[in-house]
Amino acid sequence: MTPTDPASTVLFLALLLVTFGYGVTCWFWPFKACRTCHGTGKRRAPFGRALRLCPPCDGTGLRLRPGRRVINAARRIHRANHHRN
Numbered sequence: 001m002t003p004t005d006p007a008s009t010v011l012f013l014a015l016l017l018v019t020f021g022y023g024v025t026c027w028f029w030p031f032k033a034c035r036t037c038h039g040t041g042k043r044r045a046p047f048g049r050a051l052r053l054c055p056p057c058d059g060t061g062l063r064l065r066p067g068r069r070v071i072n073a074a075r076r077i078h079r080a081n082h083h084r085n
């Protein structure tokens with residue numbers, strides 16, 4: 001099934017571009033600032049003024065993008081196949 005009308009062709013190209021753009025973003029900028037601690041890596045304790053490490057990012061303030069995780073997994077599979085031959 002190929003899109004025949006211009007509208008669906010544009011939509012298809014836009015989707016392709018967004019997917020590609022996201023892939024490039026994940027490739028060059030695999031980390032993004034952690035949402036929980038806003039990139040500081042520290043969390044204020046609910047009581048008192050003590051600071052502790054942010055659990056989701058392990059105190060780094062950075063989170064690996066889900067897309068990059070997919071790329072890493074794909075590379076691992078590719079490498080495994082390559083070494084088997």
Ligand SMILES: [Zn+2]
Pocket residue numbers: 034035036037038039040041042054055056057058059060061062
């Ligand atoms: Zn964090």
